[in-house]
Amino acid sequence: MDTGYTYVIGMDMGTTNIKAIILRSDGAVAAEASLPSTHYNPGLNMQEQDAEEWWEHVCWILKSVTAQLRPQERAKIGGICISSHTVSMLPVSEDGKPLYKALTVQDGRSYEEMEEIVEKVGPDRFVQIVGGQPAVAFLPWKILWYKRHEPELFAKTRWYLQASSFINYRLTGVLMTDxxxxxxxxxxxxxxxxxxxxxxxxxGVDLKHFLPEIKLAQEVIGKVTPWAAEKTGLPEGMPVLGGCSDALAAMVAIGLSRLGECGESSGTTSLIFAGTNVKSPADVPVVTRPCPIENMPWIFDAPIQASGSALKWFIDTLAGPEKEEAERRGVNIYAYLNELALKAEAGSGGLLFFPYLQGERAPLWNNYASGMFIGMRLEMTRAQLTRSIFEGTAYALRHVIETLKAEGAGIDCLRICGGGARSRTWNRIKASVLNLPVYVLNQTSGDVPVGDALMAADVTGMFASLEEGVAKSIKVDEVIQPDPEWVKVYDKLYPYYVKMYQ
Known part of the structure; x- marks a missing residue:
């Protein structure tokens, strides 16, 4: 179907950055812009963001990307799809005005409320209802915390929104969630x-009153209003899609197109995806969700709490000598650590690192899990210490993938994108820990806003199908095969990694 549209916009409201791209009908990125998001930490285990800052940044970013097109090209933008980090809690008034800063997925202040709600419902029954293990990141307890600690604001609150639904409301005037x-x-x-x-x-809260109408990810929920067009530079009347989580957009951007493929969006945290044709039970560590990809009715997606953040923690707290050496050489600290890690043997001399620095989500769902090193000896080297960080996060990835296999996901390769995909050392280690080929996507492929744009392109008819869009837009830079000698070492050490936690 030729609609005449040759451009679409994808935008992701990430935890650390907001980014938008304009995708062209030949699969190339025609424009992009981003701004960092500010985090507020008013207390222990608290993390908030300012929704008005979201909107200010969105306006600047959208004006920036549309300005990179000529006027006649801007008229051919077919639509926009927005994803966001999940789960947030943004309370707004009847007219959509934010009443409190948004509590992000990293906010853990409502643990007591979580235990109370789960106990009232019953742990087994709760899992049956929602299809997943309770964790402090989620919404019910955040709302209850807000009700108890901010009663005056709670009384003024009409809706609780996610980041993308708030931006969709500002663009269209339509209150919804996806x-x-x-x-x-x-x-x-x-x-x-x-x-x-x-x-x-x-x-003690009527969710049907406070949570908005649900729309599908690829449903057109409204059109850009004249006011929003003036603020953002978007064409007035342009279709706006329902959108989705950054997890689902990342899955599309990774280019999963068949059963057997597994994907990892590797950044501060990691998100792992694998398709299946069987719906999982509700009471397993990782459950299936409906999937928009043809011939893949269900998808497992599993978050790992600390991935790139584990390496950043190491740099910030323990890597003083490495930072000095990197500065002396005039190289990036991450590049130097990648080089240093390869000076140690596979297995890091038996040193195991457990990346549970903020608890762990899949497959443990344990907010109390703690990070640790096990196996330190006097003869341990800085290279072994460094390599153990890469290996420990790879073991966490294997723990998730083994769980998915046990629940029916057939996995024969890993497709990887995100900031972590730039580390060839890490990719080599992952290939050998998993004993799977790793397909490393180029820096544009796998970018979350690309997934958003592909969904918009599918709906607007810029591409005949999602599969056509993936084929044109998603490119593999390199395929890394497992190292047989490394595989032997990691297969011996991995069981100890699992048993030490248990």
């Missing part, structure tokens, strides 16, 4: 796809 993020809130009944009355009763 099905993908709704499924991730732990407020939605997995079977009925309605806001759970049982969880509402346990909270």
């Amino acid at each position: 099905l993908d993020q709704a499924l991730r809130t732990q407020c939605l009944d997995r079977e009925t796809l309605e806001w759970s009355e049982e969880i509402s009763r346990a909270m």
Whole structure:
């Protein structure tokens, strides 16, 4: 279907950056812009963001990318799809005005409320309803915390929104949330796809009143208003899609197109995806979600809490000598650590690193899990210490993938994107820890806004299908095969990694 559109916009409201790209009909990125997001930490285990800053940044970014096109090209933009980090809690008034800073997925202040709600519903019953293990990141307990600690603001609150639904509201005037993020809130009944009355009763909060209407990711929910067009530079009347979580957009951007492929979006945290044709039970460590990809009705997606952040923690706290040496050489500290790690043997002399620096999500779902080194000896080297960080995060990845295999996912390769994909050392280690070929995508492929843009292109008819868009836009830079000698070492050490936690 030729609609005449030759451009679409994809935007991701990430935890650290907001980024938008304009995708052209030949699969190339025609324009891009981004700005960092500010985090506020008002107390222990608290993390917030300012929704008005989101909007200011979105306006600047959209004006920036559209300005990179000529006027006649801007008229051929077919639509926009926006994803965001999940789960946030943004309380807004009846007219959509933010009343409190958004509590992000990293906010852990509501642990007591989580235990209370889960106990009232019953742990097994709760898992049956929402299709996942409770964790402090999710929405019910955030709302209850807000009700108890900010009662005056709670009384003024009409809606609780995600980052993308807030921006969609500013663009269109339509209050909604998308099905993908709704499924991730732990407020939605997995079977009925309605806001759970049982969880509402346990909270003492009517979720059906406070949570908006649910739309599909690729549903056109409205059009850009004249006011929003003036603020953002977008064409007035341009279609706006429902959008999704950054996880789903990353899965599309990774280019998963068949059963057997597994994907990792490797950044501060990691998100792992694998398709399946069988819906999982609700009471397993990682559950399936509906998937928009043809011939892949269900998708596992599993978050690892600390991936790139583990390496950053090492740099910030323990890598003083390495930072000095990198500065002396005039090289980036990450590049130097990649080089240094390869000076140690596979297995790091038996030193195991457990990357549970902020608890762990999949497959443990344990907020109390703690990071640790096990196996230190007097003869340990700085190279071994460095390599153990790369290996420990790779073991965490294998722990997830082994869990997915046990639940029916057939996995024969790993497709990897994100900031972590730039580390060839890390990719080599992952290939050997997993004993799978690793397909490293180029820096444009796998970028979350590309996934958003591909969904918009599919809906607007810029591409005949999502598969055509993936084929034109997603490119593999390198395929890394496992090192047989490294595989032997990691196969011996991995069981110890699992047993030490247990």
